[in-house]
Amino acid sequence: MPTFTYDGKTIPFEPGETIIKAAYRQGIEIPHYCWHPGLSSPANCRMCLVEIAPPPGQRGMMLDVLEWDAAIGDYKPRQKPKLQPSCQIPAAEGMQVKGDTSDNVKEARKGVQEFLLLNHPVDCPICDQSGECKLQDYWVEHGQYQKRMRDEPIHKPKAVRFGPSIVYDAERCVMCTRCIRFMDEVAKDPVLDMRERGNLNEIFVAPGKELTGHYTFMTEHVCPVGALTTVDFRFKARVWFLRTAKSVCQGCATGCNSHLDYDPRYNKVYRYRPRDNEQVNAYWMCDEGMVSYKRAHEGRLIEPRVKGSVVAVKKALAEAKSYFEAVPGETVAVVLSAQHSLEDNWALRELAGAYLGTRAIYATGLAEGYHDAILIHEDKNPNTRGVLELASGVRPFSSLLDDIEAGRVTHVIALGGETPADASAELGERAKHALERLQALVVIAAHEGLLAHAAHVLLPAASWAEASGTYVNAKGIHQVTEKAIEPQGASEPAWKLVADVGQALGYDTSWTKLKQVRARWTSAPTVPDATAVSPSPQASQTP
Numbered sequence: 001m002p003t004f005t006y007d008g009k010t011i012p013f014e015p016g017e018t019i020i021k022a023a024y025r026q027g028i029e030i031p032h033y034c035w036h037p038g039l040s041s042p043a044n045c046r047m048c049l050v051e052i053a054p055p056p057g058q059r060g061m062m063l064d065v066l067e068w069d070a071a072i073g074d075y076k077p078r079q080k081p082k083l084q085p086s087c088q089i090p091a092a093e094g095m096q097v098k099g100d101t102s103d104n105v106k107e108a109r110k111g112v113q114e115f116l117l118l119n120h121p122v123d124c125p126i127c128d129q130s131g132e133c134k135l136q137d138y139w140v141e142h143g144q145y146q147k148r149m150r151d152e153p154i155h156k157p158k159a160v161r162f163g164p165s166i167v168y169d170a171e172r173c174v175m176c177t178r179c180i181r182f183m184d185e186v187a188k189d190p191v192l193d194m195r196e197r198g199n200l201n202e203i204f205v206a207p208g209k210e211l212t213g214h215y216t217f218m219t220e221h222v223c224p225v226g227a228l229t230t231v232d233f234r235f236k237a238r239v240w241f242l243r244t245a246k247s248v249c250q251g252c253a254t255g256c257n258s259h260l261d262y263d264p265r266y267n268k269v270y271r272y273r274p275r276d277n278e279q280v281n282a283y284w285m286c287d288e289g290m291v292s293y294k295r296a297h298e299g300r301l302i303e304p305r306v307k308g309s310v311v312a313v314k315k316a317l318a319e320a321k322s323y324f325e326a327v328p329g330e331t332v333a334v335v336l337s338a339q340h341s342l343e344d345n346w347a348l349r350e351l352a353g354a355y356l357g358t359r360a361i362y363a364t365g366l367a368e369g370y371h372d373a374i375l376i377h378e379d380k381n382p383n384t385r386g387v388l389e390l391a392s393g394v395r396p397f398s399s400l401l402d403d404i405e406a407g408r409v410t411h412v413i414a415l416g417g418e419t420p421a422d423a424s425a426e427l428g429e430r431a432k433h434a435l436e437r438l439q440a441l442v443v444i445a446a447h448e449g450l451l452a453h454a455a456h457v458l459l460p461a462a463s464w465a466e467a468s469g470t471y472v473n474a475k476g477i478h479q480v481t482e483k484a485i486e487p488q489g490a491s492e493p494a495w496k497l498v499a500d501v502g503q504a505l506g507y508d509t510s511w512t513k514l515k516q517v518r519a520r521w522t523s524a525p526t527v528p529d530a531t532a533v534s535p536s537p538q539a540s541q542t543p
């Protein structure tokens with residue numbers, strides 16, 4: 001691979017790659033506002049200027065400047081190297097680039113900062129971007145001057161609603177145009193543009209339109225300053241109180257990589273931010289995914305119940321045991337969940353195959369929904385591929401209903417509260433009647449749903465935000481989420497609850513640590529084929 005040097009460090013690059021992109025891939029940030037690795041580059045902010053040594057044998061480009069000389073009390077002429085925007089210049093073999101090590105670059109960065117802050121209001125204390133603002137960060141790194149402008153700054157519109165989810169503050173905008181380019185190039189909905197000139201310019205929404213659709217939150221995320229904020233996060237939290245966990249969005253089978261920001265003081269999740277992964281989601285997430293962090297608290301099941309009444313865990317396990325005593329094994333089924341992690345599903349499959357001896361394995365999850373060609377997948381479950389990897393031939397929820405209606409299944413242990421029937425009145429009605437016929441339904445779930453409501457015994461599982469887990473996305477990529485908050489109420493990781501149920505039923509289901517679960521499933525030689533009870537002809541692989 002060809003290389004160039006940046007401040008003496010050797011940086012490899014792909015042919016055609018710009019200096020800033022190659023440095024970025026090596027974890028070196030050249031200061032920038034308008035450049036974004038996923039967008040085109042207009043080179044309008046000039047923050048990324050670098051000094052490039054001329055090729056051997058050639059003269060460098062020089063610039064005539066006038067420089068203030070305090071000793072003589074006048075300006076005097078000087079020449080300095082012409083700096084170049086690293087977001088525009090393709091890297092070349094052997095190129096020598098200077099950033100932090102060049103006084104000319106340092107002076108330029110300081111100048112750009114001063115220019116951008118001429119009219120910028122000093123409302124950092126009430127700005128939602130405070131703590132993660134490029135203007136603040138770069139001012140500390142490259143600015144730190146006394147403001148020279150004494151005039152009243154230009155005042156522009158504040159708190160303008162661009163649409164239902166985004167608010168614009170024109171005074172804070174550095175006109176980097178990232179929001180415009182995101183809507184043009186990624187969301188393919190060019191509703192944003194720039195109007196006026198110089199220090200009067202501002203971003204606006206096309207007349208008669210609003211900033212709506214499936215990717216409005218990303219405009220806020222690409223904004224390097226606090227000019228765009230989301231209605232959802234505005235004034236909810238200060239970022240320096242938040243911690244972050246590397247997570248994976250649970251909204252669909254794309255499995256976008258994300259940062260899950262939470263406040264450990266309140267055990268509360270506040271937002272999702274995209275985490276770069278060029279193989280999965282590049283730099284983006286959809287709106288539905290960005291707000292899905294709320295499921296860390298909404299619709300959560302946090303207490304054990306027996307027939308709807310809250311009980312202690314011990315009592316719930318004893319009830320589960322009583323339901324399964326003297327039951328013929330062939331009428332017992334388990335239901336895996338595409339909403340739960342591989343670890344959770346592995347534990348239930350293990351209980352089914354190695355202990356209960358049932359091969360009647362079904363799977364469930366949320367029904368299919370909207371999809372597009374950008375990110376959003378029609379499968380609204382994060383782990384359908386994972387479930388299919390664990391138990392090939394796993395049968396869908398509709399087959400479970402068939403088998404219950406035909407009396408072939410009378411006892412069920414299920415993971416996950418949600419089913420496709422939650423979204424369909426007709427299927428919901430059928431499912432309700434079928435589940436009422438069961439003699440026992442033990443459900444281990446993190447969220448409300450039809451199965452959870454119908455459960456005779458319900459055990460509250462930790463949600464994806466409360467336990468580390470592995471999810472396999474639609475492309476078959478295995479991705480691990482980190483635990484963010486502590487399990488709420490009496491909830492515990494579902495793989496542990498499965499072990500507890502197994503022990504209550506008299507089996508040696510001895511996994512008590514996450515690493516034991518992972519070690520056992522990765523070393524498991526074969527996956528039992530869930531050939532189930534009299535497979536129905538229409539059985540498909542999609543839960």
Ligand code: SF4
Pocket residue numbers: 172173174175176177178179180203219222223224225227228
């Ligand atoms: S609103 Fe933000 S992203 Fe858009 S041009 Fe202004 S600073 Fe850039």
Ligand code: SF4
Pocket residue numbers: 249250251252253254255256281284285286287288289290375376377
């Ligand atoms: S595309 Fe799917 S995985 Fe990605 S953010 Fe949206 S809902 Fe989440």
Ligand code: FES
Pocket residue numbers: 031032033034035042043044045046047048049085086087088
């Ligand atoms: S990043 Fe704005 S000019 Fe290069």
